Amino acid sequence: xxxxxxxxxxxxxxxxxxxxxxxxxxxxxxxxxxxxxxxxxxxxxxxxxxxxxxxxxxxxxxxxxxxxxxxxxxxxxxxxxxxxxxxxxxxxxxxxxxxxxxxxxxxxxxxxxxxxxxxxxxxxxxxxxxxxxxxxxxxxxxxxxxxxxxxxxxxxxxxxxxxxxxxxxxxxxxxxxxxxxxxxxxxxxxxxxxxxxxxxxxxxxxxxxxxxxxxx
Amino acid sequence: xxxxxxxxxxxxxxxxxxxxxxxxxxxxxxxxxxxxxxxxxxxxxxxxxxxxxxxxxxxxxxxxxxxxxxxxxxxxxxxxxxxxxxxxxxxxxxxxxxxxxxxxxxxxxxxxxxxxxxxxxxxxxxxxxxxxxxxxxxxxxxxxxxxxxxxxxxxxxxxxxxxxxxxxxxxxxxxxxxxxxxxxxxxxxxxxxxxxxxxxxxxxxxxxxxxxxxxxxxxxxxxxxxxxxxxxxxxxxxxxxxxxxxxxxxxxxxxxxxxx
Numbered sequence: 001x002x003x004x005x006x007x008x009x010x011x012x013x014x015x016x017x018x019x020x021x022x023x024x025x026x027x028x029x030x031x032x033x034x035x036x037x038x039x040x041x042x043x044x045x046x047x048x049x050x051x052x053x054x055x056x057x058x059x060x061x062x063x064x065x066x067x068x069x070x071x072x073x074x075x076x077x078x079x080x081x082x083x084x085x086x087x088x089x090x091x092x093x094x095x096x097x098x099x100x101x102x103x104x105x106x107x108x109x110x111x112x113x114x115x116x117x118x119x120x121x122x123x124x125x126x127x128x129x130x131x132x133x134x135x136x137x138x139x140x141x142x143x144x145x146x147x148x149x150x151x152x153x154x155x156x157x158x159x160x161x162x163x164x165x166x167x168x169x170x171x172x173x174x175x176x177x178x179x180x181x182x183x184x185x186x187x188x189x190x191x192x193x194x195x196x197x198x199x200x201x202x203x204x205x206x207x208x209x210x211x212x213x214x215x216x
Numbered sequence: 217x218x219x220x221x222x223x224x225x226x227x228x229x230x231x232x233x234x235x236x237x238x239x240x241x242x243x244x245x246x247x248x249x250x251x252x253x254x255x256x257x258x259x260x261x262x263x264x265x266x267x268x269x270x271x272x273x274x275x276x277x278x279x280x281x282x283x284x285x286x287x288x289x290x291x292x293x294x295x296x297x298x299x300x301x302x303x304x305x306x307x308x309x310x311x312x313x314x315x316x317x318x319x320x321x322x323x324x325x326x327x328x329x330x331x332x333x334x335x336x337x338x339x340x341x342x343x344x345x346x347x348x349x350x351x352x353x354x355x356x357x358x359x360x361x362x363x364x365x366x367x368x369x370x371x372x373x374x375x376x377x378x379x380x381x382x383x384x385x386x387x388x389x390x391x392x393x394x395x396x397x398x399x400x401x402x403x404x405x406x407x408x409x410x411x412x413x414x415x416x417x418x419x420x421x422x423x424x425x426x427x428x429x430x431x432x433x434x435x436x437x438x439x440x441x442x443x444x445x446x447x448x449x450x451x452x453x454x455x456x457x458x459x460x461x462x463x464x465x466x467x468x469x470x471x472x473x474x475x476x
Contacts, residue, residue, distance in 0.1 A: 053316035056470055070314045077314035081241050093233030094315055096226075 360436030377462030
């Protein structure tokens, strides 16, 4: 269970403070899968980072009673000058899991071939996404935070993500940010629209999408 | 209690992983690798010593010039490199702070440890070379040398903790640090021993903990050849105060994340 209570997050800009999240509350039970919709700059990634514990809210509390992943995004979380294999080794050490058997899974899932031993900076965004996703599957979490991590991949990659997340790990929770209507419908049972710092709940993704379209 | 033990285990694991990663990213696999950790500072020290050796500096004083240069340079290298590596660690490591169990302090600690090990090994290697060449005698008191290393490392680490926290939130401190670092560089005693100074000068220089550290280091090396001036207790209290203020600042600045 994740319990979010009244969180506020502000950032300093040249013209004073900009409030990104303004008193947001919600809860996420084990196994629940929620999607977050919102325009660019609405604060979706900020919310994900707060859930992941990378930043702290300015006020309010976040209680995590389950193991929450790091935010899976197309960038962040990895060292560009290190190879894919080195990054995997680093992640395994950080989270205290063995390395050898994980390497096989990541190689197979990411289909990086010899690029596994090249620095990350030489990767395309699709390759990065595949590696990032594979690495987060190596560590077992109760809740996965996904910040548009699948948008850079092709259809085959998305199918594999769906299999890993929805079939093999159907009991886990997901918090997902995406602009893709179909993906949202596939992954989530509850949808939130983030607008002007507030969160609006919809019990099915279609209703959320139609609200979101009209609001724009 | 159980929670504390668990978080200590996690922290040890994280620092270990960070150390491995630092070694790979800094020294690479295609370079001469890990060896560079010792070769780089050793080369610096040798160049400085040679310059000193072949200019007139050697005739002014009866002190062992090579030992003077080696101890002076290593001491500066120790705390300056710690500060240099740690002060921008947050912005450089933004990407890996994505992982909740990596704390900013872990990044600071791992970078500090690597610098301390590096400086110590380069000190040992360089000293061994010069002792064998015959430019330098054997150290007189190993315990004092180790103690000096600890004090200088502590000074570097606590200074870095303050600066690193401040810079993560207010980058302007990076610029303010530069003139301060030059002043500390001169005051630390790279080119002199405290005993040469007039009383007023001694008083000013001994306000700074790193000067005490260097005097102690030289006392351990060739203490029978000069009168050393230092106060370990004073240096330790300064470092302790700086450590506490640094931890407080770190706590206030949090993860220092730059909103993109």
